[in-house]
Amino acid sequence: MPAPAAPAPRGGGVTRLRYGRGGKDMGARMFRLTRYFSLASGLAILAMSVLLLWAYRSSEVAERTEISGVRNEMLARTFANAIWPEFGAALVNASGRDAQALREQALTRRLHDRIRELSVGVPIIKIKVYDLQGKAVFSTVAREIGEDKRDNRGFLSARNGATISEMVYRGKMSATEGEIENVNVVSSYIPIRPDPDGQVKAVFELYADVSGDIREIDRDSWRLLLGLAISFGILYGVLLLIVGRADRILRRQYEAIRENETSIGTKNLALEAANQRLHMAASVFERSIEGIVITDPEQRVIEVNRAFTEITGYTPEESIGNTPRLLSSGWHDEAFYRAMWDAVREQGYWQGEVTNRRKTGEAYRQWLTLCADYNDHREVVYYIGMFYDITEKRLSEERIARLAYYDALTGLANRRLFEDRLENAVLLARRNGTSLAVLFIDLDRFKPVNDSLGHKAGDTLLKQVAARLSGIVRDCDTTARLGGDEFAMLLGGESYERRQVTAAVAQRILDALSAPFMIENREIATGASIGISFYPTDGATPEILIKHADVAMYQAKRSGRGRYRFFLPEMNAGALERLSLEESLRHALERDEFELHFQPKVCTASGTLTGAEALLRWRHPARGLVPPAEFIPIAEETGLIVPIGAWVLEQACRQVMEWAQRVPSGFRISVNLSVRQLQGDVDETVREVLAATGADPSKIELELTESMLMGDTERAIALMDTLAGFGVQLALDDFGTGYSSLAYLKRFPIHKLKIDRSFVSDLPGDRGAIAIVQATIALAHSLGLTVVAEGVETAGQLEFLREAGCGECQGYLFGPPVPAAQFATMLGDPQVQVIGRQAP
Numbered sequence: 062m063p064a065p066a067a068p069a070p071r072g073g074g075v076t077r078l079r080y081g082r083g084g085k086d087m088g089a090r091m092f093r094l095t096r097y098f099s100l101a102s103g104l105a106i107l108a109m110s111v112l113l114l115w116a117y118r119s120s121e122v123a124e125r126t127e128i129s130g131v132r133n134e135m136l137a138r139t140f141a142n143a144i145w146p147e148f149g150a151a152l153v154n155a156s157g158r159d160a161q162a163l164r165e166q167a168l169t170r171r172l173h174d175r176i177r178e179l180s181v182g183v184p185i186i187k188i189k190v191y192d193l194q195g196k197a198v199f200s201t202v203a204r205e206i207g208e209d210k211r212d213n214r215g216f217l218s219a220r221n222g223a224t225i226s227e228m229v230y231r232g233k234m235s236a237t238e239g240e241i242e243n244v245n246v247v248s249s250y251i252p253i254r255p256d257p258d259g260q261v262k263a264v265f266e267l268y269a270d271v272s273g274d275i276r277e278i279d280r281d282s283w284r285l286l287l288g289l290a291i292s293f294g295i296l297y298g299v300l301l302l303i304v305g306r307a308d309r310i311l312r313r314q315y316e317a318i319r320e321n322e323t324s325i326g327t328k329n330l331a332l333e334a335a336n337q338r339l340h341m342a343a344s345v346f347e348r349s350i351e352g353i354v355i356t357d358p359e360q361r362v363i364e365v366n367r368a369f370t371e372i373t374g375y376t377p378e379e380s381i382g383n384t385p386r387l388l389s390s391g392w393h394d395e396a397f398y399r400a401m402w403d404a405v406r407e408q409g410y411w412q413g414e415v416t417n418r419r420k421t422g423e424a425y426r427q428w429l430t431l432c433a434d435y436n437d438h439r440e441v442v443y444y445i446g447m448f449y450d451i452t453e454k455r456l457s458e459e460r461i462a463r464l465a466y467y468d469a470l471t472g473l474a475n476r477r478l479f480e481d482r483l484e485n486a487v488l489l490a491r492r493n494g495t496s497l498a499v500l501f502i503d504l505d506r507f508k509p510v511n512d513s514l515g516h517k518a519g520d521t522l523l524k525q526v527a528a529r530l531s532g533i534v535r536d537c538d539t540t541a542r543l544g545g546d547e548f549a550m551l552l553g554g555e556s557y558e559r560r561q562v563t564a565a566v567a568q569r570i571l572d573a574l575s576a577p578f579m580i581e582n583r584e585i586a587t588g589a590s591i592g593i594s595f596y597p598t599d600g601a602t603p604e605i606l607i608k609h610a611d612v613a614m615y616q617a618k619r620s621g622r623g624r625y626r627f628f629l630p631e632m633n634a635g636a637l638e639r640l641s642l643e644e645s646l647r648h649a650l651e652r653d654e655f656e657l658h659f660q661p662k663v664c665t666a667s668g669t670l671t672g673a674e675a676l677l678r679w680r681h682p683a684r685g686l687v688p689p690a691e692f693i694p695i696a697e698e699t700g701l702i703v704p705i706g707a708w709v710l711e712q713a714c715r716q717v718m719e720w721a722q723r724v725p726s727g728f729r730i731s732v733n734l735s736v737r738q739l740q741g742d743v744d745e746t747v748r749e750v751l752a753a754t755g756a757d758p759s760k761i762e763l764e765l766t767e768s769m770l771m772g773d774t775e776r777a778i779a780l781m782d783t784l785a786g787f788g789v790q791l792a793l794d795d796f797g798t799g800y801s802s803l804a805y806l807k808r809f810p811i812h813k814l815k816i817d818r819s820f821v822s823d824l825p826g827d828r829g830a831i832a833i834v835q836a837t838i839a840l841a842h843s844l845g846l847t848v849v850a851e852g853v854e855t856a857g858q859l860e861f862l863r864e865a866g867c868g869e870c871q872g873y874l875f876g877p878p879v880p881a882a883q884f885a886t887m888l889g890d891p892q893v894q895v896i897g898r899q900a901p
């Protein structure tokens with residue numbers, strides 16, 4: 062399957078576009094066409110109107126000025142023609158006279174009158190005559206006679222022969238008829254050529270009142286302005302309508318574009334989001350720890366993910382184009398697949414466990430979710446299979462189930478399953494009115510095997526026991542291991558009501574278990590004790606039935622092991638007594654109910670006291686002195702032996718200190734150590750007790766049994782090294798009864814071997830005992846160890862041991878264990894008396 066593109070990194074890699082009204086990327090703002098048009102066209106119309114008006118008026122004024130100028134010129138010529146014959150010479154010659162004289166001369170008055178006559182009906186309001194020097198020799202306004210205009214541009218132009226006219230406005234003006242105000246005049250400087258020679262003889266200045274023309278021009282201007290205003294107004298209005306419409310169209314287009322942009326932006330964002338989702342989906346698909354396979358409607362694989370390849374071993378190239386049948390293990394039949402596909406077609410999906418086969422050929426179990434993907438027409442587009450490997454899960458579930466109901470070591474039913482089955486069997490028996498039997502089986506000599514050969518050997522023995530038990534009963538019966546070396550059987554069915562039949566089964570079990578077992582190339586003899594209870598006579602519930610079978614088993618053990626016992630109601634009393642003893646034992650230490658008795662050890666050759674064995678006694682307030690054989694096993698089982706053993710050691714040390722001055726040199730007190738103490742930190746206890754009491758370690762001897770040392774031998778050796786390092790002596794008790802290896806014996810840092818009472822008791826008549834005792838003494842000597850024989854009760858035994866070279870003896874022959882005070886009486890005697898008692 063082609064790997065999908067890697068997903069965009071979280072929080073980066075995607076350019077976000079901004080759209081909408083507030084977006085910076087939005088196009089330019091909308092052009093306000095109407096507003097600008099109104100403003101611009103208004104200003105343009107105004108400017109144009111002003112311009113037109115100005116142009117019109119200027120041209121009118123110019124035209125009127127020209128017309129007036131021409132008229133002025135014509136009038137001037139007319140006046141000149143009229144007056145020159147009479148007044149020409151005087152005017153030409155008047156330049157030598159002053160202005161006053163000129164004003165006052167009669168000629169001037171006549172000329173004034175004449176001109177007034179001539180001016181009737183013409184718009185001339187003032188006439189002035191200049192000689193060629195620019196002096197006003199005549200004016201219809203008398204006070205202006207004598208003015209000098211020699212530098213006047215108009216005068217100069219006229220003197221040179223060219224008429225010049227101009228239009229001026231005068232707020233106040235002197236005219237022929239007096240002072241006038243607000244008048245528009247056209248003043249013209251006109252050359253006068255009265256003679257045929259065409260020479261300019263004088264210059265006339267005529268003022269024509271054109272105020273009427275100007276008013277007319279102004280009126281026309283206003284009319285023009287009105288016309289323009291109307292025309293431009295109409296034009297403006299029409300254009301405004303057009304522009305307004307164009308503006309609205311533009312606005313709509315603008316809005317449309319903007320909406321488009323927004324829509325495009327939204328689409329882009331949606332596209333971007335869809336793209337991200339696509340990346341995400343691709344990433345999830347590829348990185349899912351579930352295997353995913355996608356097929357077309359014909360179930361041809363079109364995509365698989367990485368987990369698919371990891372689980373099945375098939376690459377995308379090997380899978381695509383194939384059908385999922387590629388993975389078929391043949392585990393499921395046609396009906397299974399038919400039901401699966403029927404469910405997918407009807408419900409759209411199926412879920413369940415499928416056993417498939419990897420490319421390697423290995424079968425595996427997967428939890429599969431199969432679903433169909435439909436298009437709008439409800440047609441299947443894809444089938445999607447998602448699965449994860451549950452092989453390990455299922456295996457561990459099965460393992461857990463086995464652990465929950467089966468004993469991991471032997472494979473037999475465990476206590477839980479046994480109790481379940483017993484409960485069901487009791488219900489069935491109750492309903493059917495039938496009976497059933499519960500057998501409680503306890504191995505007889507399992508503990509020594511376990512202690513001496515180690516847990517591994519113990520486990521092997523248990524497995525072999527289980528195998529033998531399984532072969533004895535029918536498949537419908539239940540054989541279980543309840544724990545440790547305890548087994549149980551549930552025998553159901555009518556026939557088991559008969560005690561004889563159950564007894565026969567029990568005997569078969571005893572026979573089977575009494576045959577030797579081969580453990581680590583050793584022949585091990587164990588055996589079993591069996592207690593039997595029946596439903597309904599011995600109990601109506603599983604708990605009671607098991608308990609009573611247990612009680613019966615305990616009785617079987619007490620009555621000599623290797624046998625079976627049916628439960629009897631009176632047995633309960635014994636079991637209860639044991640429980641009560643255990644309860645009392647828990648408080649014995651704090652209630653100070655223990656005491657130590659001491660049994661002498663003597664030198665075989667001289668009969669002198671060499672030491673004493675400290676033996677624990679429990680003075681029960683109600684029961685009196687309880688023998689160690691009754692409470693030491695309970696103390697060991699419950700672990701109480703650890704604090705009790707520490708107490709014994711401390712008392713022994715204190716006794717050593719107390720007797721220090723009264724005992725012969727080399728006198729030692731020996732203390733028994735239990736296996737439970739050895740399994741703990743007895744070395745710490747010994748160190749602390751020695752330190753606390755200040756006892757001389759060389760006066761203390763610790764007795765260990767072979768079986769204690771044979772489990773974890775290396776640890777035992779290390780522990781013994783530590784203890785020996787403190788300076789205490791170590792003795793190997795009960796020698797010859799266990800499974801000691803001579804190879805190990807060599808490595809044990811011990812000082813003494815203690816020959817077990819069972820060998821001594823057969824002396825001196827039993828050849829086997831003789832051989833063992835002699836061999837033990839020889840072995841001890843060869844290893845440099847001293848030997849002590851325990852249980853010496855007779856003089857014959859003593860004699861034999863002396864001759865055999867046994868260094869020390871202990872037994873009732875020299876005295877039983879006695880309280881410390883009593884033992885102290887012996888300390889004064891150099892020689893222990895042989896008292897010859899057979900029993901204490």
Ligand SMILES: Nc1nc2c(ncn2[C@@H]2O[C@H](COP(=O)(O)O[C@H]3[C@@H](O)[C@H](n4cnc5c(=O)[nH]c(N)nc54)O[C@@H]3COP(=O)(O)O)[C@@H](O)[C@H]2O)c(=O)[nH]1
Pocket residue numbers: 660674675676677678688689690693706709733734735794795818851852853854871872873874878
């Ligand atoms: N871990 C500890 N075990 C202890 C302690 N005190 C005692 N014990 C163990 O209890 C077992 C029974 O002890 P006890 O009843 O005291 O018997 C001892 C002797 O009385 C008995 N014995 C001694 N001489 C004779 C004899 O001539 N005949 C005969 N029938 N019995 C005799 O032997 C027992 C001592 O045996 P051993 O220890 O193997 O030397 C017993 O196993 C004790 O070990 C304790 O403090 N801690």
